Amino acid sequence: MYSRLKYFKNSNKKVFLASINIVFLITALRFLGLLQPLEWMAYDLLFLLRPSEPKEGRIVIVAWDEADIEKFQEGSISDSKLAHILEKIKAQKPRIIGLDLFRNVPVLSKSLSKEQNERAYQKLQEIFRSTPNLVGIAKVTPPQIQAPQTLKEETRITSADLLKDGDETIRRAYIHPLEDGKGEPAGIISIGVISAIKYLSFEGFEVGEERNQALTLTRQQSPEKNEGSGNFESQSNSHIRGVARFPRSSRSSKITLRPLKRFDGSYVKKEEGTKILINWRKGNSPFFQVTVSEVLAGSIPANTFKDKIVLIGNTSTSSSDKHHLPINRWTLPSTTNGVETHAQIASSIVSAALDDRPAIETIPEWSEFLILLLMVTAIALIAIKYREKHTLKLFLITTSIAMSLCCCLAIFALVAFFSQGYWIPIVPSLLGATTTPIAICFIVYNDKIEQNNQDLKQLIKDLNHSLQNSLRPIVEGGNIALDVSSNLKKADNLTETIARYEEELGEHPLSAIQENLEIILLSAGELNRQRENSQEYFKIAYLGQSVFSKKLTAFNQLVNKTVQEITYIKQHQYNLTIQIQEYYDPQIKDVPIDSQSFQRVLENLIDNAYYAIHKKTQTRPEHQGIIKITTHKKKEPSRN
Template structure:
């Protein structure tokens, strides 16, 4: 290389070139006439070190003659074994940095193809349900970091604790004990009492007293509809159907409760069927909410010509679809809505012993929804929630507290205009995913420094999470895992393609 030869003619060890030298070299090769101008010939001297000797040198003293004046007669130059430098030959990589990215239309086409290919793959994986665990994990995280407004003052939970079981020396507790507790609570004038205990089998003594307490119009009891692997359990005898609610929960994979089942048909062998035909049951939480709202003259209002829609107070209800939000092909039978968790502590809690011993203040009970259920771990009535995934130390939630969460959601919807969760259509979700895939591809195309690209990608994913969290606070659940994977995969594909193109360009340049 004549440049290398000319450089070493001026002294050994002069590889560190100054920025001005590189600029001058570029001008010399591409614009020799401009390089001959008086301005370039009068550049200030620059000191460089060669062989431990400081030499005052101008630009013209250490650039090779072939570069300074390529118009000189080639015959007058010293003959060497190396060919002369021409503009058609590529300069050394140490001198010039070549951008090997495809330009213009090819760049746009490359990013577009990568975005569409990745989006198609992501949508296929979503249809197969493979991304649902990631979306549900994102949903759980959104629930965990949502603001906690504190417990709902409209509710009171009476829990049967381990201390109560020890004091009663039995479990389930006797019928007369429950009858005494209901009578004590009724004296404080609650709006409704819900008994989240299966009492189809007498727990003597006190059966007659207990059934009499259940005859009050503001007492709701439960039945269990059962499943393919568990038989149904009826409500206590003599309780009318309009004061019975099922306590069944819909469980997601991992036995996590994220949905609220409002209506369901009973099996044909259930004791509450009419003429051997399935009976539509209301959920325990819906029965409690409707009884509470009845004093305010609020009830379910079906929409004409839309059997799946109804209004309760200020909110219109619509059933959860099988592919809503992050779900894919779930069992959406019955009438389900996505459960809005109020917080880890849903309501004020007292024990059964507190009620029996008169330690509950009357204003905690008056005009409240009072739920009675088991909170003792030995009762084995516990379920996983989105909060349970926060850490191994987070306990599962008692069933009676889950019912309280559901009642609170229904009361908020009816009285405070807090809408239920809303979702995008599948077409809008696909557009959302392809948009983030394109953003990831464009970012990877134009950001070349690895550290800057990593930082930019992190900020991009944080922006996606911030948008998802903002919409979640407005009761919207949109896909987050799918667009995050689309942006990351498209960016990686573009980086790989860009590296391939650079390698190909280098091979062409060396040939």
Template sequence: MWQKLSQILRRERVVWKTAAIVAAAMVLLNLTGCFQLLEWAALDSFFRWRPVESADDRIVIVGIHESDIDRLGQWPMSDRQLARLLEKIKAQQPSAIGLDIFRDLPVEPGHAQLLEIYRSTSNLVGIEKVSGQTVAPPHLLSQQGQVAMADLVVDADGKVRRGLVSLVDGEGRLRLSLGAMLALQSLEKRGIVLQEIDRRSPAQPVRLGRAVFRRFQSSDGSYIRTQATGYQILLNFRGFPCRDTGSPCPFRMVSMAEVLDDRLPPDLMRDRLVFVGTTAPSVGDVFPTPYTRNPSTRMTGVEIHAHLASQILSGALDGRSSIRTLPDPLEWLWIFGWSGCGAACGSRFLQRRRGTIVGLSIAMVGAISGSYLAFLGGWWLPGFLPFLAIGGSGVGSIAYVLFVNLQLSYRKLEEYAQTLELKVRERTRELQRSEAALQAANRELQRLVSIDSLTQIANRRRFDEYLDREWQRGVRERLRLSIMLCDVDYFKIYNDTYGHPAGDRCLQAVASAIARAVKRPADLAARYGGEEFAIVLPNTDFKGAVQVAQLIQQEVERLQIPHESSPVSPYVTLSLGIACQIPSAQNSPKALVVAADRALYRAKERGRNTYYLDEMSVL
């Protein structure tokens, strides 16, 4: 068996060597943090793609909406108004009340009435802020031990993906967050308490009913050396924010007006956790989460506390899974496996070229699908890295196969030169056939490295090479050089509306339109990245560049690609930035690209669906 395995390894050494090299490169690059934002974006997509869970009826949110603030006539609300609200909630006999409103100072009138509510409501929990700019809790609730943290953990991109369960403050006291305290109080009434599993483990696992919770580590999942102060867990959100009208709210949310006007069933809050907090955007207590696609889909702080409480409750009572991650070696093995798939497909390039491309595409889709299916099962696996590893190992294998084939061809040429004169004619014909095959392989390789696979126009690499060459020619001959950056307006919204396959078709159509508008042989149209295209116009002044920009807009407009979600047009449009300079040895092509990008930004500021010429180009 070992002999057979050894033979397989020798025969497929190109595959596993390529897979190992590419996987190692991906892992090392990932350790620098360069893929962290991309993996977070993949995780956010998984949350949005996941089927909607049923609402958690153990939690009720009393939201103070904009209409409630208008009715109050002031913010913050007075102590009398707050006391009346809490008294109405208390009358429904909830299990616990979480007051997610900072109340460190009295707001007259009615402070004495509010203090009486504090004294008589043993299941009321107020909040404080203990990190950053601290905010003190209500003094009386602090004396009674009825205070929790309102602090949230925000990632580097500004989104909330982790929940803070507890924190040891500077005085050595253990502080619980609002959601955690209410959930633990509710579970304690049911006889469910925390049980330590392994205190020596860095993850500090604890058992709570049917669930096991593990402390978030600084490099869990795709996080790279992230600050992990306190006991944090990855939040397993139940669904979209309650303000997202297109999706059901994960909790029962009622307004303050409904509570004060007695418009609720008398047992709506009985034995339930009640969170009271502001949902009005004007107050500013809103945060981006994985579900955030625009400012209107940010989640309020009181909802985030409710999600944390729901995660603890549903895990302990229902066995609902938390978001788990694999140890680093297993994640590396996951990447290596997909890298091997890409290398295996690429190694068959000479035998089945079309099959190789299809195989690589299937493998990439499989990597994303595998990560998504694992997420549905409660596991967060890398999604972008395997995708990139498949492409890298596939291209590496193809390049190696072509290189080996090239070496074999040269070896045959040497053999042909040593043959007898009697076979010169026959061997010459064979040489011609081999040379033709070699040229075809070289042309294919050149096409692969210079052409964008989706749009079939020049890629970023070809653009950089061509711009540098034309820049040097412009320096020698003192000729004007113009470039243009084009961006598909609101393309992310287009993808969200029509789906990624439609987005790919849109990019292909736009690329064809640009290619039709760029007519001179010396001009180059290229895909610059994502939905952005670039055009190099040698020996062209700004007037000529403007004419090309107008032609491009006309060609794209003629396509009539529907874009019902675009704020500027019912059809797909472009914004264009134009820059024109006479190249000099003291400058570089990068300055021209920066000028065009600046002009593109100005075009977007002017409302999009237009072009803008960089001011320096007019001089």
């Protein structure tokens, strides 16, 4: 087993090194943040693949739209109309009213006099004071916008800040946009989060903190007996942190918001504030909306706002409060109003607690590395398995299919996990799955070139040897014939000279010359055959063909045929009758081999044997040489 492992390691060392380098290179790219844009795109695509969801029935948006602007000829809703709207909403007893409008200065109505506008402003401030479940907004990150002074005094101020990623898309929500000098949450909570907390307080959830300073919402009593906490300050001043993690059972008894740390998901930068990922509700119109005109006209049902989260905001097409969300990246319209964005944040938390609709969680960094490692290893092992058994073209097809299957499996798993609320950054794994076969194909191609170079060197060596073997009898036979003919020509007594040569050679000199000429002709034929074989060089050099073309061949039959052909030629060439002993292992069947190259090698071996025996018989005429031809199947290393 050790020998097999050693062979496996040595033969695939380049593949393993390439795979390891790919894993560490992609990991470095991931932690440097260079894969963030691709990860964001993949994350948004997951929302695109989701089916549409039903409307969120617990949230109602009161919209100041383009029709209202045209009707009232006011760019922003005036204090007078806002006061009337709040009175009508308050009368239906909503759980919380979120005013997603900056009201740090009075907003006058063109249709009212100065005195009427002043009275409207004072009336609005009085409504602010007398509505304990009303919250206003401020912008606490630069550029800052102050909150209404009245709501500020009542400590009913929330943050309207929205966190955009580098591509101007909102994927996360602030809990606290600010931190103190120690990195602890500071300042006010976002309007979407506080709306969810207030709503859940009516369902029996109370705010608490864990030892790790994460915020918890725990159900203390049944919702039928709970009237909701009226103490807004105690809720809004709690230290709330990052990633929402919710139990998977319906109507959860506890919700925990944990910090979204550096390197969670695809994020690598340390940013101020505490944040959570939002499970965006997909749909053409995910929330019920009524217009300001409809509320003022009293044309809405009497229970429209009862026990609801009511958010008031600007939804007009001329408003600049529009944002890109993952759910509308590839849809029209491509932006979402700010008030609807805050509604999405509130819905994400509320539905997780009451509907078993999971919040988005990230997986640990080590698990991302493990997934990447498994993906690259799987592709590498598949490539190793098929690299020796197939041609380069078939190998490319096989690895491409394997890569596609692995990618499809990874995407399917990603979608399945995402439906359960787990975000698995998939780009590193997909990048590993695509670059690994490319790298391995490059290695295989390189090895093929190196092998061809080695084969070419061997081919040249064999051809050189064959040419030497063919030239040797020509030179020797020519010298003998030249020597005999020259001496006969110079001889004074031709008869005596012929007799002397006949005694030395054991035959008539002319017969010796004839035999050597026959040898020269045979060798010339060999040279011509070598010339034909040399055409392979031109195929390699000019046509780019492989040096050796391996095909499944009956090995024993090939050896036997080659031996018969070569020994017939060599017997006449060396004038030797040598015993040939052949044994062929019956276990050997078809073998992938280049027949022509193998025949050249076998020819050289047999020629060397004939030449050695020929030299021996010149000093020891009684020597009887034997050539043994044996084939046997190589034993594989033990698997034990």
